[in-house]
Each structure stands twice: as structure tokens, then as C-alpha cells.
Amino acid sequence: MNTRIRRSAGLFAAAAVLPLALTACSGDSGDSGKSDSPSTSASTRSSDDMSGGSNSAAGSADQPFGPACSAVPDSGAGSFDGMAKDPVATAASNNPALSTLVTAVKKAGLVDTLNNAQNITVFAPTNDAFGKIPKATLDKVLNDKEMLTKVLTYHVVGQKLTPQDLENGSFDTLEKSKVMTSGSGGSYTVNDSAKVVCGNVKTANANVYIIDTVLMPKS
Helix, strand or coil, X not given: CCCCCCCCCCCCCHHXXXXXXHHHXXXXXXXXXXXXXXXXXXXXXXXHHHXXXXXXXXXXXXXXXXXXXXXXXXXXXXXHHHHHCCCHHHHHHXXXXXXXXXXXXXHHCCHHHHHHCCCEEEEEECHHHHHCCCHHHHHHHHCCHHHHHHHHHCCEECXXXXXXXXXXXXXXXXXXXXXXXXXXXXXXXXXXXXXXXXXXXXXXXEEEEEXXXXXXXXX
């Protein structure tokens, strides 16, 4: 991610007002993703479901899909069934591929805010996604709570999004700007740059789409 990260004026109170933004956004979640747990047990997923190779799996509103889903354990807190029982920040902490994201969320003081939110979607960058950022830039962001809050809240949408919603979508984020999504058949991108590598992962309060690139707000 080569974009220079600049601070935006007026972000000083971002962390303080975020719970209000979450409450307001979650009110228009509609009917999307009402189910908070996967309908298919991890232990009974087919090899096609795990690899993301099945269009039927990708098209289902209930099943995770994508090539990176094959790395998710079949059982335990880090499995799909296990993650469905926990709120999103806790669920992410049980997935080793999201450890950098979890560290960032903790540094920004957003764990309780995200866990207490209702009906949200999180675009969750993998450790490799954060690894694309030059170390000096990443360290700067991780040590600037104001900037970090802005970046992280840009990855959160105040409604649950299904795979069908991502086919040609524009969604307001909690950072107050939009993310754009496109794709079909289990192949989706966000902002024409980040690819969904494991999508439609359910947690107790959110739908999660794991992505291979960190999203950056324009301002």
C-alpha cells in the first residue's frame, strides 16, 4: 500500500463518537445476513467449499467461501462454528491469520466497541495484507491512535452484507466515507484493489470478509 497516509482534521473525537455511529448504522441493517451462525458445520464442509472452488458455496448466503478458508480449523474457537459464537473482535483474535489486525484494534481501543456493535460487516485484512505496508509507515499508523481509528473504522460497514450485496455495491463505513465492492461467483474485490480471500464468515454480531489488502480512506 503505497498511498501516503495523512491525518484528517476533526478526527480527534473519533474514538469517542464511534459507539454512537455504530448504533446509528446498525439500525438500517435490513434483512441481510440475519443468521448469526453458519448453517453448515465446519466438520461437514466439502473440499469444494473449503477451497472456494464451488460456485454453489460462493453463491450461498450461509457458507464461507474463498481460497483462504481452507486454512481455517475444522473445530475449536478458531473454526467457523467457533467464530460464530463470539463477537467479532474476540472471534478475530482466535484466527492466527488476523493477529496484526487484532493488535491494531487493541491499540485503537476498539475491542469493546466492535464486540458490542450489532449487525455490522468487517473487511478484515490478513497479516500478509499488513505486510504489504512499508514497516515505517505501519509503525507510524499503529502508534497514532487517531490515525489508526480512522483506518480501522474504514473497514467497518454498519449493516450485514451478503455475498450478493457485494456484486455491485457502495456502502457507508463508520469512518464516514464509502467502500465500493464488485464481483460475482465467489470472486469479489473491495475498492478495486483488495480481494476477498475468505468471505461470509459469521460471528455473533458481524459478517466478516477477509481481504488481502489494507483499505485506506482517501482523506
